[in-house]
Amino acid sequence: MRRETQNVLLVLLGGALLKISLTGGYLRYVKPSLQPWLVVAGAVMILLAGFAIVRDIRAGHAVDQHEHGTRSPWMLLLPVFAIFLVAPPALGSDSVTRDRAASAPAAPSQAKFPPLPAGEAPVLSMSEFLTRVVWDDSGELNDRTVTLQGFVVHPTPQTTQLARMRISCCAADATPVKIDLASPRAEALPADTWIEITGRLRPGTATEANDYVPTVDPLTITPIPAPPDTYEY
Structure with missing residues (x-):
């Protein structure tokens, strides 16, 4: 998977985590006391992705790792789509x-x-x-x-x-x-x-x-x- 794609995935995951943490959606999945940790985790993901993007821009190129043999990183998109598009309801x-x-x-x-x-x-x-x-x-x-x-x-x-x-x-x-x-x-x-x-x-x-x-x-x-x-x- 290309480095650009990895960075975008990290931004999306961090954004999804911040979204449910700040809008109250996290209460469908975890107890209220975990909210600060979710906010920190989402912010760290976005900061890491931002750091990697800036580093690649300064280097003047993006590294293509040619990992054509694995599709597992794309599975990270599933929870993102679930949160942004069809958020699962609380247990009933x-x-x-x-x-x-x-x-x-x-x-x-x-x-x-x-x-x-x-x-x-x-x-x-x-x-x-x-x-x-x-x-x-x-x-x-x-x-x-x-x-x-x-x-x-x-x-x-x-x-x-x-x-x-x-x-x-x-x-x-x-x-x-x-x-x-x-x-x-x-x-x-x-x-x-x-x-x-x-x-x-x-x-x-x-x-x-x-x-x-x-x-x-x-x-x-x-x-x-x-x-x-x-x-x-």
């Missing part, structure tokens, strides 16, 4: 239905859960709700209405779930966090519809036999726009 219901098996959430670091926030229906993340369901033996959730947000999943024709994807580093290690919704209205919603619910836990419904997926009786179901960051951490 398809990922949940493909990965149906779940395990109990890890035990919390604190010995005792703090009290639930005050209010008629405090907002909890799906991860916190599920962790409390499995590990909190105080029974505080049994008598409280809570507010949860997530997207609709229909793993079977008879089952409707509310789900979020939880990641540790990036989308490659994502695992689903989900609850069963006992509501005919939820059953009528299309998959991947983002909703906010207020509801109550059915005590004792999260067991090893059902992969620790609790059942919630929704009191209200409200469609909402998808949040800028769809993952939990």
